[in-house]
Amino acid sequence: MTLPVGNDAAHAAFAAAMSGDTLHHAWLFAGPEGIGKATFARAAAMRLLADAAAPGTLPPGFDVPEHHQTRRLIGAGSHPDYRELKRLPKESDKTGQELARSIPIAQVRALLPMFAMKPSLSPRRVVLIDAIDDVERPGASNALLKSLEEPPAGTIFILISHAPGRLLPTIRSRCRLLRFDPLGESDMARIVREHLGKADDAEVAALVRAGAGSPGRALGFAGLDLAALDAVLAAIAQDGDRSNARRVKLAKALALKAAQPRYEAFLDRAPAFIAESARDRHGERLRVALDSYDTARALSASARGLSLDAQGTVYEMAGLVATLAK
Structure with missing residues (x-):
């Protein structure tokens, strides 16, 4: 073995x-x-x-x-x-x-x-x-x-x-x-590539980030185009999505019945994305990120436990990501 x-x-x-x-x-x-x-x-x-x-x-x-x-x-x-x-x-x-x-x-x-x-x-x-x-x-x-x-x-x-x-x-x-400790990025990337030979570099990188040292967790997100989700979250965090256009589009897309696996992945990924952003922050910007993370984590748990409306949940969660904008 x-x-x-x-x-x-x-x-x-x-x-x-x-x-x-x-x-x-x-x-x-x-x-x-x-x-x-x-x-x-x-x-x-x-x-x-x-x-x-x-x-x-x-x-x-x-x-x-x-x-x-x-x-x-x-x-x-x-x-x-x-x-x-x-x-x-x-x-x-x-x-x-x-x-x-x-x-x-x-x-x-x-x-x-x-x-x-x-x-x-x-x-x-x-x-x-x-x-x-x-x-x-x-x-x-x-x-x-x-x-x-x-x-x-x-x-x-x-x-x-x-x-x-x-x-x-x-x-x-x-x-x-x-x-047993979480794996390093090189080991994570090696395992992901061994299991998903056709995945491009962006998807491998997204899966490695989402896995947070756990190959099993990373591979659980395979096939869900996590790189695209990360790209949308990054854009919202960059400019705050003042017109709400990105949030509305994302919420509608993830609320579809066929998108249930990606919605579940989003509930995990969005709080983690906020936590990752907090690492490079200080002072008031760090406090905002930590508050948003706590709220996002609670929202994720409630969405699963109480079967909250998917479209409303995604819109609200993306709004928490928007608070990261400068």
Whole structure:
């Protein structure tokens, strides 16, 4: 399994822990969403199980050959010593694309029969939770905490968190923290180009800015012509759009039903654009930008939570961008 780009120090730290005499039973992989934590966690879990099944037979690192039994079983979803907890599709959603809001206590309790037995193929088993932030509180979190406090023999927990500060302190205290950082611009551009070979330089640059160090976030905006959105926002911020022409045109365009994905992207991008503009400001201009950012972020949250009118929301949001004009 190919390791994600970036965060070499975190990868090396876990490799060193794997090669040591003792491996902590619970790990918290923490960092922004979309930077490769889950990809690395799955690679690490596979290697942990492969090493335990046949110690000393694999070279250093995280690679597990294609023909290896561990790789084949995990790929088929049938490895008896590997469990992955994540949000499941809603029962009411026939497409299977809409996920439940959380990981319920029933999923956590489903681990108990496995914990009551010894691992099947080696002395080790791995439980990966993607993400621990989604585990339902308090019931499911407390059920998991019991296993972290008294870990079953040979069990390694890997918990992925995008916001570790929101976790129960008792869960954090049972885990060894491994931090993952946002990627640099060169790594971001490399990943975007690998996935979107036909994207022009302007679109790559726009996606890198929007990703803010998260390749997953950047690629989530792919195909939405983010460069054009940024260009409109930049023009409004430059001259204030005193005639309202740009704001009206943008609001009408993003209010169309077919433009829903771009509207969602705009709700993310506009507050971020204001925040980026604030970095080069001082004094009163900085205060104006920070106030506009706070208002834009609240408007974005309300637009989603309350299903506000799209056209009115875009017009109001673009008005906040207009306050950046000199």
